[in-house]
Amino acid sequence: MRFCNTEYDTQRVSISAKILEYLSKCGIRTHLIYTLNRREQLVESVEQCAVFVQIHSIASKNLQTKFGIKAGTILSHPLLEWYMNSKKLNNPLISSNHIIHFQWLTKNQIQNIVKTAQRIHDIVKALLQHIKLQLSSQILKFGFINNELVLIDEISPERCDFINENGFLESSNEVYEKFSNANWC
DSSP: OOOOSHHHHHHHHHHHHHHHHHHHHHHOOEEEEEETTTEEEOOOOOEEEEEEEEEEOOHHHHHHHHHOOOTOOEEEEEEEEEEEOOOOOOOOGOOOHHHHHTTTSSSSHHHHHHHHHHHHHHHHHHHHHTTTTTOOOEEEEEEEEETTTEESSSSGGGGEEEEEEEEOOHHHHHHHHHHHHOOOO
């Protein structure tokens, strides 16, 4: 996986690698083999799912825009949304019925993704608590290697929404600053 040539990109590589390595230690299979340098990671080749998920534990601006739920509202349990992985179609929101009907995944694969996504969300939430960031929502992409579910793509501030003690962080600069000042993983 190659990132662009900016300081944020080198921070994204570092943050994502640390989180993916931590998840691996917690028993979550990822596509990361190792970080080559400040801008590149060596990853396993995977069969990417036609869908991805966004999981929310606190209502984000995304939920506020779509459903009128006030941003910052703590949800009674994590809410998992499915999206078709298609930039051409602007990644439309879909249901599990779409996934089964179009045979993108089996019922067992859907259940496995739901269980794994919730576990990842819980692990990352706990990991970020000590740098005073609450994970509101995150996007997770999955694939398969020899029919085994694998977490793919980065986990970084670009794929997550965060809350601090003052409310939602508007600026990715604030989020990156918290990450860069943290001694974690």
